[in-house]
Amino acid sequence: MTPPPVLSVRNLVVEIPSRAGISRPVNNISYDIAPGEILGVVGESGAGKSMAGNAIIGLLDRPAHIASGEVWLNGSRIDNLPLEDLRRIRGRQIGMVFQDPLTSLNPLLRIGDQLTETIREHLPVTAAQARERAVAALEEVGIPAAAERLDSYPHEFSGGMRQRVVIALALCAEPSFVIADEPTTALDVSVQAQIIALLRRLCRDRGTAVMLVTHDMGVIAEAADRVAVMYAGRLAELGPVRSVINAPRHPYADGLMGAMPSLSIGQRRLRQIPGAMPRPSKIPPGCAFHPRCPRAADPCRVDPPPTILDDPQGRAACWFPLEHSA
Amino acid sequence: MLAFLIRRLIQSVVVLLVVGAVSFGMFRFIGDPVNNMLGQERTQADIAELRDRLGLDRSVLVQYAVFLRNAAQGDFGVSYRQGRPVADIIAERAPATLELAAVSGVMALVFGIGLGVITAIKRNSWASSAIMTISLVGVSLPTFLIGILLIYVFSVQLEWLPSFGRGETVLVGGWSTGFLTQSGLVALILPAITLGLYQMTLIMRIVRSEMLEVLRQDYIRFARARGLRERSINFRHALKNTLVPVITVTGLQMGSIIAFSIITETVFQWPGMGLLFINAVQFVDIPVMAAYLMLISVLFVSINLVVDLLYFAIDPRLRIERAKA
Ligand SMILES: Nc1ncnc2c1ncn2[C@@H]1O[C@H](COP(=O)(O)OP(=O)(O)OP(=O)(O)O)[C@@H](O)[C@H]1O
Numbered sequence: 001m002t003p004p005p006v007l008s009v010r011n012l013v014v015e016i017p018s019r020a021g022i023s024r025p026v027n028n029i030s031y032d033i034a035p036g037e038i039l040g041v042v043g044e045s046g047a048g049k050s051m052a053g054n055a056i057i058g059l060l061d062r063p064a065h066i067a068s069g070e071v072w073l074n075g076s077r078i079d080n081l082p083l084e085d086l087r088r089i090r091g092r093q094i095g096m097v098f099q100d101p102l103t104s105l106n107p108l109l110r111i112g113d114q115l116t117e118t119i120r121e122h123l124p125v126t127a128a129q130a131r132e133r134a135v136a137a138l139e140e141v142g143i144p145a146a147a148e149r150l151d152s153y154p155h156e157f158s159g160g161m162r163q164r165v166v167i168a169l170a171l172c173a174e175p176s177f178v179i180a181d182e183p184t185t186a187l188d189v190s191v192q193a194q195i196i197a198l199l200r201r202l203c204r205d206r207g208t209a210v211m212l213v214t215h216d217m218g219v220i221a222e223a224a225d226r227v228a229v230m231y232a233g234r235l236a237e238l239g240p241v242r243s244v245i246n247a248p249r250h251p252y253a254d255g256l257m258g259a260m261p262s263l264s265i266g267q268r269r270l271r272q273i274p275g276a277m278p279r280p281s282k283i284p285p286g287c288a289f290h291p292r293c294p295r296a297a298d299p300c301r302v303d304p305p306p307t308i309l310d311d312p313q314g315r316a317a318c319w320f321p322l323e324h325s326a
Numbered sequence: 327m328l329a330f331l332i333r334r335l336i337q338s339v340v341v342l343l344v345v346g347a348v349s350f351g352m353f354r355f356i357g358d359p360v361n362n363m364l365g366q367e368r369t370q371a372d373i374a375e376l377r378d379r380l381g382l383d384r385s386v387l388v389q390y391a392v393f394l395r396n397a398a399q400g401d402f403g404v405s406y407r408q409g410r411p412v413a414d415i416i417a418e419r420a421p422a423t424l425e426l427a428a429v430s431g432v433m434a435l436v437f438g439i440g441l442g443v444i445t446a447i448k449r450n451s452w453a454s455s456a457i458m459t460i461s462l463v464g465v466s467l468p469t470f471l472i473g474i475l476l477i478y479v480f481s482v483q484l485e486w487l488p489s490f491g492r493g494e495t496v497l498v499g500g501w502s503t504g505f506l507t508q509s510g511l512v513a514l515i516l517p518a519i520t521l522g523l524y525q526m527t528l529i530m531r532i533v534r535s536e537m538l539e540v541l542r543q544d545y546i547r548f549a550r551a552r553g554l555r556e557r558s559i560n561f562r563h564a565l566k567n568t569l570v571p572v573i574t575v576t577g578l579q580m581g582s583i584i585a586f587s588i589i590t591e592t593v594f595q596w597p598g599m600g601l602l603f604i605n606a607v608q609f610v611d612i613p614v615m616a617a618y619l620m621l622i623s624v625l626f627v628s629i630n631l632v633v634d635l636l637y638f639a640i641d642p643r644l645r646i647e648r649a650k651a
């Protein structure tokens with residue numbers, strides 16, 4: 001028996017009403033993440049990756065809101081909770097790692113204070129115990145001389161070290177699910193791999209489920225178990241990393257893999273997907289990808305594509321999926 | 327940090343020297359002090375004697391140096407009008423102005439910051455919009471008009487509050503205070519509101535816009551994502567980050583509260599330094615004017631220094647960067 005998922009997203013729709021009409025930056029996405037599993041989420045800029053993460057943790061900026069669908073965490077539904085209950089879940093059950101470590105730490109507060117405040121908010125510990133936990137959290141993310149660094153301010157750390165502090169903050173109350181939204185994009189190439197390895201190790205050790213948003217297929221190939229490919233607010237394809245990389249079913253996933261330099265080393269030149277992704281307010285009818293799709297035919301222009309589920313772990317939404325001989 | 331402070335100190339001294347030169351210039355160019363002091367019945371001998379006593383026959387630079395030395399010791403000469411040392415007159419008047427300014431300043435700070443934070447946090451509520459609209463009145467109405475309006479409503483129509491003077495005062499170690507009597511406290515209300523209203527609205531609007539800016543920052547989102555309480559996010563994480571720009575403006579405004587108490591003191595016949603200055607202007611009482619000018623500039627310069635020190639206290643990044651610089 002597989003263990004029950006930590007996170008279940010069911011038919012999630014995020015809407016932004018505006019004078020021009022309602023746009024849906026996240027449109028009907030569903031997936032599960034198991035304990036200790038890392039789900040990579042990829043897609044072009046504007047595909048709705050961050051929106052989906054913000055919707056799950058309940059941090060959508062108005063007027064964006066969850067219009068329909070459900071989010072379940074550890075067996076309870078969280079998308080319809082009162083604000084105060086949701087606040088208690090944030091940090092305690094869901095951790096979030098932001099993209100830019102230079103801006104995600106409060107510049108005027110010592111990192112020890114930021115840590116102990118978070119710990120004491122969620123766990124019934126004394127100030128001294130919170131401090132011990134804070135030291136342990138910093139040690140775990142590999143900050144040398146952790147006890148002394150508690151009194152340091154964010155600007156006294158390098159970018160990579162700050163991202164470690166951010167991870168320590170996100171994990172200090174031991175959440176069972178972590179959203180990491182492009183956690184390495186703002187970092188030096190040399191430290192990116194370390195941060196990903198750190199995140200992966202911590203989550204594997206604790207059985208934390210992770211939603212890892214990234215543009216870097218190399219990161220996905222390295223760290224993720226499964227990968228979700230988003231396009232224009234929808235899930236184009238979802239499956240185990242190996243099979244999506246080596247045998248993508250959705251033409252967009254196929255194009256994306258071809259456009260990723262880190263995966264195409266052997267290839268003579270990168271393929272490019274012609275055209276650009278439509279904005280959420282201008283999504284064409286039928287399959288959102290059809291204007292750019294080399295395989296598009298009549299049904300694609302009219303009706304939303306069916307979901308094909310021929311791999312128990314994966315699925316793709318396409319009228320004419322690519323076939324791969326086994 | 328030390329180097330920075332020394333630099334600021336030098337700048338302050340330069341500012342004071344320039345203001346000193348202006349004050350000193352008044353003596354030489356506005357009227358003839360000898361005429362001013364001797365009046366109609368004077369002899370040539372009197373004039374020569376006085377010129378000698380005042381050192382007016384020495385070179386300008388020497389006179390300026392003497393003026394500065396005396397000023398530094400609190401000696402601004404003798405008032406033309408009252409014939410008493412200016413320092414004594416100012417010492418008598420200072421408590422009235424300082425108490426009024428202190429009450430206005432505290433009021434402006436407390437309400438300005440409080441309302442600024444509230445209108446930023448609840449920026450879509452009708453109460454915030456109402457406060458913002460009213461505050462526009464606060465910044466656009468001239469002070470004397472606000473004073474007159476308040477007097478009209480609360481003194482003339484409602485007869486709740488006195489319209490002029492300090493009420494009864496008590497001498498505490500040479501300092502005449504209005505804080506200890508009921509009439510003294512009541513008399514403070516209208517002038518304090520008049521004097522502090524502009525500063526309060528200004529501080530409120532700055533706190534609000536800074537706060538809105540800070541609330542958009544990533545570290546606030548991250549604090550939310552960690553499930554911290556709104557109260558802590560607003561008052562611990564956000565407010566502190568708005569303080570650096572707010573302090574700059576607030577510091578200068580505290581200076582202007584004292585400097586511009588002239589208008590309020592005139593409207594309410596408040597027996598402070600501002601009223602003293604206005605009367606001095608009418609009588610061309612130059613020693614008093616010069617002393618007031620110097621005092622106000624010392625005040626601004628010291629507030630600036632305090633503001634700089636507060637920066638260091640609040641923002642740890644400055645301590646390092648400035649230390650390196
Ligand atoms: N406040 C808003 N009002 C209207 N549209 C918005 C707003 N915020 C985001 N969007 C739209 O929502 C869509 C999804 O944005 P999102 O930030 O989730 O993209 P993303 O996949 O995370 O992109 P990136 O890789 O650049 O981070 C984008 O097309 C964006 O234009």
Ligand SMILES: [Mg+2]
Pocket residue numbers: 049050051181
């Ligand atoms: Mg994003």
